[in-house]
Amino acid sequence: MTGTAQSARILIRGGRVYDHDGDVHQPAQTDILVGGERIERIGPNLPADAGVEIIDAAGKLVAPGFINAHYHSHDVMAKGLFEEMPFDIWTLHSNPANYGPRTLAEVRLRTLLGAAESLRNGITTIQDFLTLVPQDEAIVDTVLSAYEEAGIRVVFAIAARDRAALDIAPFIPKDLPEAIRRRIAGSDRKAKDELDFITAQIRRLGNNPTARQTWALAPSAPQRCSQELLEGIAALSRELAMPVFTHVYETRIQAAAARQQPSATSLIDVLARAGLMNEHLNIVHGVWLTAHDIAQIAEAGARVVHNPVSNLKLKSGIAPILDLHRAGVDIALGCDNYSCAETQNIFLAMRMLCLLPAVTDPEPGPINAAYALRAATLAGARAVGLSHKIGALKPGMIADLMILDLREPAFVPFNSAARQIVFAEAGRAVETVLVGGRPVVRNSRLVAVDEAALAAEVDEIAPAFRRDAQTLAARNADLVAPLLNANREAWKVSLGFERYVGRGST
Numbered sequence: 001m002t003g004t005a006q007s008a009r010i011l012i013r014g015g016r017v018y019d020h021d022g023d024v025h026q027p028a029q030t031d032i033l034v035g036g037e038r039i040e041r042i043g044p045n046l047p048a049d050a051g052v053e054i055i056d057a058a059g060k061l062v063a064p065g066f067i068n069a070h071y072h073s074h075d076v077m078a079k080g081l082f083e084e085m086p087f088d089i090w091t092l093h094s095n096p097a098n099y100g101p102r103t104l105a106e107v108r109l110r111t112l113l114g115a116a117e118s119l120r121n122g123i124t125t126i127q128d129f130l131t132l133v134p135q136d137e138a139i140v141d142t143v144l145s146a147y148e149e150a151g152i153r154v155v156f157a158i159a160a161r162d163r164a165a166l167d168i169a170p171f172i173p174k175d176l177p178e179a180i181r182r183r184i185a186g187s188d189r190k191a192k193d194e195l196d197f198i199t200a201q202i203r204r205l206g207n208n209p210t211a212r213q214t215w216a217l218a219p220s221a222p223q224r225c226s227q228e229l230l231e232g233i234a235a236l237s238r239e240l241a242m243p244v245f246t247h248v249y250e251t252r253i254q255a256a257a258a259r260q261q262p263s264a265t266s267l268i269d270v271l272a273r274a275g276l277m278n279e280h281l282n283i284v285h286g287v288w289l290t291a292h293d294i295a296q297i298a299e300a301g302a303r304v305v306h307n308p309v310s311n312l313k314l315k316s317g318i319a320p321i322l323d324l325h326r327a328g329v330d331i332a333l334g335c336d337n338y339s340c341a342e343t344q345n346i347f348l349a350m351r352m353l354c355l356l357p358a359v360t361d362p363e364p365g366p367i368n369a370a371y372a373l374r375a376a377t378l379a380g381a382r383a384v385g386l387s388h389k390i391g392a393l394k395p396g397m398i399a400d401l402m403i404l405d406l407r408e409p410a411f412v413p414f415n416s417a418a419r420q421i422v423f424a425e426a427g428r429a430v431e432t433v434l435v436g437g438r439p440v441v442r443n444s445r446l447v448a449v450d451e452a453a454l455a456a457e458v459d460e461i462a463p464a465f466r467r468d469a470q471t472l473a474a475r476n477a478d479l480v481a482p483l484l485n486a487n488r489e490a491w492k493v494s495l496g497f498e499r500y501v502g503r504g505s506t
């Protein structure tokens with residue numbers, strides 16, 4: 001599945017073309033000429049030369065493809081298995097290390113399944129922050145080849161961590177049985193092994209494994225990595241000008257644990273000491289950032305990737321979107337993994353981005369639909385290191401786009417493209433999707449993947465995965481009560497601010 005069809009030229013004729021800088025409510029009707037992977041021209045009544053495929057977009061809306069800036073493909077098979085689990089308990093049930101190695105057939109199917117739903121929902125670029133168990137290059141090859149098969153753009157990152165303890169470990173009572181404490185502590189790995197594997201994979205496959213594939217770096221979280229590992233990642237990022245993604249202050253426990261350290265370590269300072277606080281850095285989640293942290297992020301030109309659905313489903317709280325925006329911090333959007341957010345849907349993430357500020361602020365504000373569309377496209381492109389290539393429909397940019405059917409109920413009557421994309425649509429209107437100028441979705445179905453056959457193959461392996469999840473849940477049963485107790489213990493640490501509405505009020 002290499003891109004032999006990529007040199008085709010396509011004329012998308014007569015659609016309304018969404019322009020971030022134009023009329024975001026009633027985009028002008030115009031044509032887009034795509035040559036190879038790029039947009040060649042945009043303008044009315046473009047001529048259709050011989051050999052050009054014409055896509056009739058009359059009555060349709062052409063919009064830039066979405067960039068999902070936070071996703072993990074390792075647990076696609078766990079979709080729908082969990083709920084009512086605060087973060088650390090969910091981690092215990094979903095961490096790939098607790099499942100052991102999976103077959104390459106399963107790895108291929110789960111990757112295809114995530115890519116298929118993403119494309120159907122207009123996501124043209126996905127940042128996959130993948131935990132490999134074991135760290136084996138055959139898994140890397142299987143994942144990248146599945147993405148290429150589906151035709152989605154991927155910014156691929158191999159998760160790195162050398163400290164195994166659960167984030168909640170500092171709050172685990174010392175008098176618990178040693179066996180339980182050992183399981184919460186896990187077994188550490190070596191920074192050098194993590195760095196060597198990642199470096200070897202990037203060297204082996206090159207900076208662009210395919211035209212649609214690039215790399216990012218993914219230290220799991222500052223508290224899960226040694227200083228040596230973080231410094232190694234920073235050096236690689238500098239050398240290869242590569243974006244870095246890391247989970248920071250996703251939960252209150254992580255913020256409380258950092259304050260419990262002998263030196264009351266700020267995780268942002270840990271990143272700064274390692275040389276990571278710069279424009280390549282993407283802080284994933286950032287729910288429990290202080291005002292000082294936010295100022296440091298703005299100063300460094302780093303970004304935040306907001307994952308509203310997983311933050312709520314795991315009871316992590318609500319990120320300080322308005323404070324980040326006021327400080328000038330760029331915000332991209334992520335859908336996070338299937339085991340904690342269930343769906344790859346940026347329409348939903350945009351809607352939550354716009355709606356959540358109202359839980360703390362009754363005033364009209366700046367986080368409107370047009371802003372959400374920029375977050376889902378332009379900010380996402382900056383996050384994954386592809387700005388000026390993807391995120392907007394302009395001549396010279398790569399043709400990553402979707403065509404939405406304006407006769408779908410979400411768009412009737414058609415009062416505002418931006419507002420109806422963000423507040424009314426959920427993905428059903430996505431009819432055609434191009435990635436790198438190549439149609440990968442037509443008539444709301446993947447072009448290169450037989451979705452029914454994929455579903456049938458997944459059905460065959462799903463019972464075995466469910467059994468493994470049940471076995472793991474049984475093994476974890478005696479840890480749940482101690483973890484919930486530790487959670488409650490962590491609540492007693494005062495942070496001086498809250499991310500839960502009304503907590504502490506009478």
Ligand SMILES: [Zn+2]
Nearest residue numbers: 070072247336
């Ligand atoms: Zn994550």
